[in-house]
Amino acid sequence: MAALLEAINVTKTxxxxxxxxxxxxxxxxGEIVGLIGPNGAGKTTLFNCVTRYLAPDSGTIKFQGQEIxxxxxxxxxxxxxxxxxxxxxxxxxxxxxxxxxxxxxxRVASTRQAQREAMKALEFTGLLEKRxxxxxxxxxxxxxxxEVTRALATKPSLLLLDEAMAGLTPTEAVDAVKLVRAIRxxxxxxxxxxxxxEVIMPISDRVxxxxxxxxxAEGPPTEITENEEVIEAYLGDKWRGALCSK
Amino acid sequence: xxxxxxxxVGGFTIRPQIVLLGIAFLALVIYPWVxxxxxxxxxxxxxxxxxxxxxxxxxxxxxxxxxxVGHGIYFGLGAYTSTMLLMKLGIxxxxxxxxxxxxxxxxxxxxxxxxxxxxxxxxxMATLVIGEIGRIVFTNFGWVGGAVGLFxxxxxxSFINFQFHASKIPYYYIILAFTVLAIVTTYVITKxxxxxxxxxxxxxxxxxxxxxxxxxxYKLIALGISVFFTAIGGSFYAxxxxxxxxxxxxxxxxxLTITLLVVLGGMGTLWGPIIGAFxxxxxxxxxxxxxxxxxxxxxxxxxxxxIVLIAIYQPQGLVAMVERYRRKLRNGSxxxxx
Amino acid sequence: MAPQVIxxxxxxxxxxxxxxxxxxxxxxxxxxxxxxxxxxxxxxMMLSMYLxxxxxxxxxxxxxxxxxxxxxxxxxxxVLVYRLIVSRVVGASIVVQLFVxxxxxxxxxxxxxxxxxxxxxxxxxTLVSGRLQIFGVYIxxxxxxxxAGALVVDAILYWFIQKTETGRALRAVAxxxxxxxxxxxxSERMYALAWGIGVGGAGLAGALISTYYYIYPDxxxxxxxxxxxxxxxxxxxxxxxxxxxxxxGLVISLGGIIIGPALKYAVVFLVFLAVLxxxxxxx
Numbered sequence: 001m002a003a004l005l006e007a008i009n010v011t012k013t014x015x016x017x018x019x020x021x022x023x024x025x026x027x028x029x030g031e032i033v034g035l036i037g038p039n040g041a042g043k044t045t046l047f048n049c050v051t052r053y054l055a056p057d058s059g060t061i062k063f064q065g066q067e068i069x070x071x072x073x074x075x076x077x078x079x080x081x082x083x084x085x086x087x088x089x090x091x092x093x094x095x096x097x098x099x100x101x102x103x104x105x106x107r108v109a110s111t112r113q114a115q116r117e118a119m120k121a122l123e124f125t126g127l128l129e130k131r132x133x134x135x136x137x138x139x140x141x142x143x144x145x146x147e148v149t150r151a152l153a154t155k156p157s158l159l160l161l162d163e164a165m166a167g168l169t170p171t172e173a174v175d176a177v178k179l180v181r182a183i184r185x186x187x188x189x190x191x192x193x194x195x196x197x198e199v200i201m202p203i204s205d206r207v208x209x210x211x212x213x214x215x216x217a218e219g220p221p222t223e224i225t226e227n228e229e230v231i232e233a234y235l236g237d238k239w240r241g242a243l244c245s246k
Numbered sequence: 247x248x249x250x251x252x253x254x255v256g257g258f259t260i261r262p263q264i265v266l267l268g269i270a271f272l273a274l275v276i277y278p279w280v281x282x283x284x285x286x287x288x289x290x291x292x293x294x295x296x297x298x299x300x301x302x303x304x305x306x307x308x309x310x311x312x313x314x315v316g317h318g319i320y321f322g323l324g325a326y327t328s329t330m331l332l333m334k335l336g337i338x339x340x341x342x343x344x345x346x347x348x349x350x351x352x353x354x355x356x357x358x359x360x361x362x363x364x365x366x367x368x369x370x371m372a373t374l375v376i377g378e379i380g381r382i383v384f385t386n387f388g389w390v391g392g393a394v395g396l397f398x399x400x401x402x403x404s405f406i407n408f409q410f411h412a413s414k415i416p417y418y419y420i421i422l423a424f425t426v427l428a429i430v431t432t433y434v435i436t437k438x439x440x441x442x443x444x445x446x447x448x449x450x451x452x453x454x455x456x457x458x459x460x461x462x463x464y465k466l467i468a469l470g471i472s473v474f475f476t477a478i479g480g481s482f483y484a485x486x487x488x489x490x491x492x493x494x495x496x497x498x499x500x501x502l503t504i505t506l507l508v509v510l511g512g513m514g515t516l517w518g519p520i521i522g523a524f525x526x527x528x529x530x531x532x533x534x535x536x537x538x539x540x541x542x543x544x545x546x547x548x549x550x551x552x553i554v555l556i557a558i559y560q561p562q563g564l565v566a567m568v569e570r571y572r573r574k575l576r577n578g579s580x581x582x583x584x
Numbered sequence: 585m586a587p588q589v590i591x592x593x594x595x596x597x598x599x600x601x602x603x604x605x606x607x608x609x610x611x612x613x614x615x616x617x618x619x620x621x622x623x624x625x626x627x628x629m630m631l632s633m634y635l636x637x638x639x640x641x642x643x644x645x646x647x648x649x650x651x652x653x654x655x656x657x658x659x660x661x662x663v664l665v666y667r668l669i670v671s672r673v674v675g676a677s678i679v680v681q682l683f684v685x686x687x688x689x690x691x692x693x694x695x696x697x698x699x700x701x702x703x704x705x706x707x708x709x710t711l712v713s714g715r716l717q718i719f720g721v722y723i724x725x726x727x728x729x730x731x732a733g734a735l736v737v738d739a740i741l742y743w744f745i746q747k748t749e750t751g752r753a754l755r756a757v758a759x760x761x762x763x764x765x766x767x768x769x770x771s772e773r774m775y776a777l778a779w780g781i782g783v784g785g786a787g788l789a790g791a792l793i794s795t796y797y798y799i800y801p802d803x804x805x806x807x808x809x810x811x812x813x814x815x816x817x818x819x820x821x822x823x824x825x826x827x828x829x830x831x832x833g834l835v836i837s838l839g840g841i842i843i844g845p846a847l848k849y850a851v852v853f854l855v856f857l858a859v860l861x862x863x864x865x866x867x
Contacts, residue, residue: 546697549691550693556683557684561677
């Protein structure tokens with residue numbers, strides 16, 4: 001069975017810097033895959049290549065078995081892959097409901113139907129009561145939630161989260177983990193880039209580790225926390241063997 | 247417009263806004279019969295003309311967020327195309343108007359496709375420069391009259407000829423009809439996917455793309471709609487004044503006025519362009535008539551100062567100002583600070 | 585076409601380009617330091633031209649001596665405009681920026697027309713009137729000196745921005761306002777300085793060309809838009825602005841004799857569009 005998302009030998013260079021150096025990875029349907037690594041490791045670059053905000057210098061990207069390496073980002077959404085952004089990108093002059101409706105309008109043409117779908121999505125993520133607030137008035141965690149809701153409204157098969165958990169308090173992080181699991185239970189595959197280990201390790205089925213533009217490790221979290229190279233490059237001793245009993 | 251109380255009139259429930267709208271519309275309809283001097287009628291015709299074009303510009307600038315300061319070129323293309331079709335081929339201006347729209351849309355397609363990739367301020371500069379190029383070219387284009395311009399042939403008064411000599415009233419109702427069309431178009435857009443997508447493109451193009459929106463296509467659609475009304479305005483103007491030249495039809499001031507009245511009234515709102523036109527056009531026309539004598543300059547001094555003051559103190563427009571007062575009245579305090 | 589004609593056009597183009605450079609460098613400074621597009625820039629040049637004219641007409645002061653007066657007054661005017669008007673719209677949307685300077689432009693031109701009528705004026709005889717002939721090319725002395733003056737001021741400005749501490753501060757603010765303020769550089773003061781120098785440059789340019797150019801309220805219209813295209817093409821880089829100014833002067837002058845005087849500005853604008861579109865396609 002073909003994987004949902006495949007990145008094959010993706011390389012991307014900026015000036016003299018190899019941000020992504022021959023990276024290959026696979027995301028299977030129904031998985032939650034985490035992408036971690038130190039700052040500058042190339043995580044966001046890889047994300048941008050996969051979601052087509054950047055064009056890889058070489059390599060192939062396949063989604064649902066079909067090559068998407070040269071597709072424009074908006075076409076990707078119609079295929080079923082949607083992303084959120086590291087810097088929050090809400091539509092600030094529109095209400096929460098209207099924001100999500102924009103996502104829903106990807107799948108339905110009528111605004112009335114889009115409104116219904118948007119309400120459903122807002123209920124799912126817990127933002128329904130705030131639906132008439134202006135997006136610019138939301139708190140930071142709510143804005144992140146809004147972006148996720150908006151992305152969900154496009155009815156994706158694959159959701160890519162770009163450091164969506166950064167800056168959350170521990171309580172908020174717990175809620176975020178619950179939400180990601182609930183999203184997977186809907187049948188949506190999740191691929192997330194993260195710094196917050198407390199979030200990624202518990203929920204990921206598999207973790208991919210990047211360092212200096214190369215993939216240095218891949219496997220279930222239990223393996224990754226035992227991997228010496230990963231610990232030295234990134235995790236530090238605190239996480240060594242941390243997930244032996246999950 | 248939510249949560250306002252409705253009135254009951256003979257078993258029907260009507261919101262007060264609808265009543266106000268109805269009264270306003272009625273007032274506009276009977277206006278030329280009440281004010282019978284030619285100047286007030288002329289004033290209103292120009293006002294509605296600019297309101298209509300402002301509504302069109304608002305789709306591109308206010309909703310889709312692309313600030314064009316060279317829309318005058320489409321006004322000119324509309325005016326010149328319908329005029330040339332009339333003068334060279336005897337085609338009725340009503341069809342000529344469509345020809346004007348076609349030519350203007352083709353030009354817009356080229357401009358949009360080439361320039362939308364530029365960032366905000368570079369796009370605006372490009373539109374400004376293109377407007378100037380248009381004016382220079384037409385000033386030196388002998389076949390369309392060059393700097394001298396074109397005098398439209400005075401024909402027998404008739405609807406088909408789109409010329410009315412006895413009174414301005416038919417012109418008035420024609421432009422009123424087009425303005426209503428522009429209002430309805432704007433309203434429909436706000437209620438459908440176009441409106442949501444335009445605003446998404448304006449607020450955050452990258453996020454919009456991630457949600458499946460083809461940015462360039464929607465920008466072009468917004469441009470197309472706005473150019474439609476601008477070109478129609480040009481053709482109307484040609485038939486109304488019966489004389490066109492590059493200065494009166496491709497001047498930067500036209501572009502500026504259209505943009506300014508929308509900003510003054512409130513970009514991205516339904517009524518902004520109308521309110522803006524109602525405030526700005528009488529000011530410009532009246533100052534020009536009464537004080538333009540001394541080399542036509544005091545009106546410019548006032549105009550310039552006005553623009554600076556608006557930009558500094560009320561850039562959100564009058565609609566936003568009205569909204570703030572309404573909220574103050576309702577809550578006794580400002581709910582949200584900007 | 586006779587090489588003589590081309591050479592003549594090239595020389596005038598070069599001198600014209602030097603004048604443009606003085607206007608454009610000031611504009612580029614404002615753009616670079618605070619990201620602000622000043623559509624009224626050349627109208628400050630116009631004011632300076634009138635200053636030179638009236639000083640000559642009323643008090644018999646030769647424009648050569650008006651130069652320092654024009655420079656200082658323009659500098660002060662620039663700072664005033666910043667303090668009173670521009671400082672209130674820093675960071676506002678592009679529409680607001682556009683309108684503030686459009687409004688200023690119209691206000692200045694209208695005021696000039698109101699105060700001094702739309703008539704074309706000229707300063708008839710100055711200390712530097714006359715013409716030279718070098719290798720068969722006629723060069724007006726005022727044009728030559730104006731060009732030379734512009735070059736000198738350009739050099740001084742370049743030295744100032746590159747070599748002095750204040751200049752470095754300006755560049756710091758241009759690159760990263762937040763970082764600069766964290767290092768103790770007051771951005772407000774730098775903005776005012778940029779405006780002062782920028783408008784001062786425009787004022788100097790005006791005083792320089794008042795020795796030979798026609799003086800009228802709308803004289804800033806052509807210079808202004810072209811200066812803007814120059815600065816936009818150079819994307820705010822001062823050195824590139826200088827080169828682009830010379831190039832534009834040459835294009836106007838040579839374009840004038842190849843295509844004809846009427847369309848030469850259209851050519852410049854088309855070149856501008858081409859440069860803009862080509863550079864942006866690289867992204």
